[in-house]
Amino acid sequence: MAAALQTLGGGIGITLHWIAFTPTIEQQATEEQKKKWLKLAQDVAIVGAYAQTEMGHGTFVRGLETTATYDPSTQEFVINSPTLTSTKWWPGGLGKTANHATVMAQLYTRGKCYGPHNFMVQIRSLENHQPCPGVTLGDIGPKMESNGNDNGFARFDHVRIPRENMLMKFARVEADGTYVQPPSSKLAYSNMVYLRGTFVMSAAQALASATTIAVRYSCVRRQSEMKPGEPEPQILEYQTQQYKLFPQLAAAYAFWFASWFMTQQHGSITGSMEKGDMSGLAELHALSAGLKSYTTAVTARGIDVCRMACGGHGYSHASGLPALFGGAAALCTAEGENTVMMLQTARYLVKCFAQSQAGKRLTGTVAYLSAVQPSPVAGNRNMSDLGTLVAAFQHRAARMVRHAAMQMQGEMQKGKAREDAWNSCSVLLIKAAEAHVHSFVVRNFAETVQTVEVDESVRAVLTSLCQLYSLYGITEHAGDFLKDGYLTGRDIDAASSHLSAMLARVRPDAVALVDAFDLHDKILRSVLGRYDGRVYEHLYEWAKKSPLNKSEVHESYYKYLQPFLKSNRAKL
Ligand SMILES: CCCCCCCCCCCCCCCCCCCC(=O)SCCNC(=O)CCNC(=O)[C@H](O)C(C)(C)COP(=O)(O)OP(=O)(O)OC[C@H]1O[C@@H](n2cnc3c(N)ncnc32)[C@H](O)[C@@H]1OP(=O)(O)O
Ligand SMILES: Cc1cc2nc3c(=O)[nH]c(=O)nc-3n(C[C@H](O)[C@H](O)[C@H](O)COP(=O)(O)OP(=O)(O)OC[C@H]3O[C@@H](n4cnc5c(N)ncnc54)[C@H](O)[C@@H]3O)c2cc1C
Numbered sequence: 001m002a003a004a005l006q007t008l009g010g011g012i013g014i015t016l017h018w019i020a021f022t023p024t025i026e027q028q029a030t031e032e033q034k035k036k037w038l039k040l041a042q043d044v045a046i047v048g049a050y051a052q053t054e055m056g057h058g059t060f061v062r063g064l065e066t067t068a069t070y071d072p073s074t075q076e077f078v079i080n081s082p083t084l085t086s087t088k089w090w091p092g093g094l095g096k097t098a099n100h101a102t103v104m105a106q107l108y109t110r111g112k113c114y115g116p117h118n119f120m121v122q123i124r125s126l127e128n129h130q131p132c133p134g135v136t137l138g139d140i141g142p143k144m145e146s147n148g149n150d151n152g153f154a155r156f157d158h159v160r161i162p163r164e165n166m167l168m169k170f171a172r173v174e175a176d177g178t179y180v181q182p183p184s185s186k187l188a189y190s191n192m193v194y195l196r197g198t199f200v201m202s203a204a205q206a207l208a209s210a211t212t213i214a215v216r217y218s219c220v221r222r223q224s225e226m227k228p229g230e231p232e233p234q235i236l237e238y239q240t241q242q243y244k245l246f247p248q249l250a251a252a253y254a255f256w257f258a259s260w261f262m263t264q265q266h267g268s269i270t271g272s273m274e275k276g277d278m279s280g281l282a283e284l285h286a287l288s289a290g291l292k293s294y295t296t297a298v299t300a301r302g303i304d305v306c307r308m309a310c311g312g313h314g315y316s317h318a319s320g321l322p323a324l325f326g327g328a329a330a331l332c333t334a335e336g337e338n339t340v341m342m343l344q345t346a347r348y349l350v351k352c353f354a355q356s357q358a359g360k361r362l363t364g365t366v367a368y369l370s371a372v373q374p375s376p377v378a379g380n381r382n383m384s385d386l387g388t389l390v391a392a393f394q395h396r397a398a399r400m401v402r403h404a405a406m407q408m409q410g411e412m413q414k415g416k417a418r419e420d421a422w423n424s425c426s427v428l429l430i431k432a433a434e435a436h437v438h439s440f441v442v443r444n445f446a447e448t449v450q451t452v453e454v455d456e457s458v459r460a461v462l463t464s465l466c467q468l469y470s471l472y473g474i475t476e477h478a479g480d481f482l483k484d485g486y487l488t489g490r491d492i493d494a495a496s497s498h499l500s501a502m503l504a505r506v507r508p509d510a511v512a513l514v515d516a517f518d519l520h521d522k523i524l525r526s527v528l529g530r531y532d533g534r535v536y537e538h539l540y541e542w543a544k545k546s547p548l549n550k551s552e553v554h555e556s557y558y559k560y561l562q563p564f565l566k567s568n569r570a571k572l
Pocket of ligand 1: 187190192202206281324340344519
């Protein structure tokens with residue numbers, strides 16, 4: 001995705017052509033339809049947008065208003081935007097770049113609505129790039145970041161497309177208008193599950209970029225006196241700087257490994273689904289939604305910590321950190337807003353908890369829910385042992401899932417409808433789902449460092465990083481672990497002192513750990529994070545190129561400042 005994110009220049013963007021439009025054809029088109037569109041998309045003979053979100057709806061896909069009404073007399077679908085709020089709004093590339101779009105619309109046939117389905121619609125002429133008849137297009141205007149992408153809007157005024165333009169791998173409409181059910185109505189959402197999974201790697205790469213910039217700069221930057229009269233130290237020698245940066249560095253590795261698992265899971269489960277086995281779909285959805293939500297949120301916060309750790313130069317676009325933050329912030333909203341996604345994971349956890357209560361043995365990423373004992377066994381734990389740390393996170397998650405689920409059951413026993421009980425417990429549910437994903441990331445990190453094929457000296461460094469990530473999580477969320485006595489105050493104190501030791505242990509390898517991400521300067525686009533460390537010369541060169549420096553006295557002086565100064569002086 002990182003490569004795809006390189007836009008072709010200001011004002012146009014084919015990111016979504018690669019990460020959403022083309023995969024939608026791959027995942028939702030029949031073999032016949034792939035023959036017609038897939039190679040065109042892969043060769044960029046057509047450029048596409050993924051047009052699902054509307055001005056009035058993004059999260060609630062079942063509430064989308066665009067309609068696709070089947071006309072059996074002509075064997076066509078009529079695509080229409082019935083209201084202002086049904087205007088497609090946000091899709092990348094839709095404003096000025098794309099000439100095709102997969103449009104998510106409510107499918108109507110024989111007077112009945114069958115819910116959201118994907119349709120291939122040509123939106124611009126292949127001859128002169130003008131909008132097709134009945135199609136109104138435009139850019140939605142400047143955004144927080146990613147302004148190289150023309151996120152656009154589209155309105156359809158009874159645009160007719162052939163029946164064959166409905167992506168019919170799962171659901172179908174026959175020539176006479178008969179609707180053929182898919183194995184699951186959620187298969188129309190498969191591209192979103194795929195894309196959420198790729199966001200985990202995007203988050204890892206973004207956090208890897210930010211920690212590379214901040215760690216390298218923290219070795220170049222010298223500031224203040226640690227001891228009177230001694231030379232100014234590298235700011236990375238300050239424990240507070242290590243406490244800011246190393247947990248983010250550890251998280252970048254943790255998320256990188258989590259994305260490996262996500263990719264493997266997606267491949268294996270979708271492989272089974274190709275053979276008709278849908279049993280893994282619910283777990284895949286819950287895992288991708290939770291990991292996307294968790295990793296992008298931690299990444300956005302972590303990038304801002306890195307920015308602040310670089311002082312004033314971190315706030316300059318020369319650092320590359322504001323742009324990274326803006327991009328990562330987008331990942332928290334796009335492809336399923338984080339709160340809503342984490343609630344989807346919570347919904348799955350509550351369901352699994354109920355199954356476990358009914359005696360079913362749980363498997364996959366929720367297996368621990370039935371294995372963890374409710375009664376805590378307090379005692380002096382070895383807080384440097386990865387097994388102990390993993391068990392602590394799983395106990396915390398199991399306790400919070402159980403607590404949220406029991407709260408909900410209690411609300412329903414008081415007579416509340418399930419939906420009202422859900423809403424009144426949704427903060428607890430979100431926290432439980434976050435704890436679940438956090439425990440998965442820790443377990444996966446620990447399992448990866450113990451099994452990955454690396455030199456033992458590298459394994460030792462990765463193990464320290466995994467301990468650091470886990471201990472940081474325990475100290476940052478100490479209350480969750482203390483609540484039922486599973487960990488004691490002494491355990492938390494031990495975790496804190498071990499965390500300090502880990503900061504010191506990681507310090508000598510910090511630069512090697514960020515260099516290992518192998519992010520070229522051209523990708524980092526950061527004066528502070530340059531591989532050669534020559535920050536100050538390049539900062540000066542960067543500043544001199546600022547448009548404001550094209551003239552010694554800026555035209556605004558003559559237009560505004562000069563007359564203003566003159567009039568003020570005249571009053572003296
Ligand atoms: C090296 C340097 C690199 C640096 C990196 C730089 C990083 C910065 C990058 C900057 C780039 C900026 C961003 C670019 C990319 C942007 C791309 C964005 C594209 C989009 O946003 S496309 C639009 C996305 N929209 C969504 O995701 C919509 C979200 N909403 C939904 O998915 C659904 O509405 C929702 C919320 C799931 C609800 O669906 P609904 O049908 O209402 O279902 P219910 O909640 O009622 O649940 C019923 C039942 O269905 C199950 N379910 C739901 N969804 C799925 C699914 N997808 N798969 C399987 N099952 C599903 C649910 O679990 C329920 O099951 P039960 O058994 O419990 O009944
Ligand atoms: C950079 C960027 C690129 C994008 N690219 C595309 C694209 O290519 N194609 C495309 O189709 N879309 C795209 N989108 C749109 C994106 O998918 C939506 O913005 C996203 O799905 C959120 O929907 P929304 O904007 O309607 O927010 P809303 O759903 O209105 O969310 C607003 C607030 O309401 C809360 N909320 C909503 N529902 C619930 C609930 N059930 N429970 C609790 N709280 C709730 C949310 O948590 C959120 O805080 C893009 C967006 C961005 C920012």
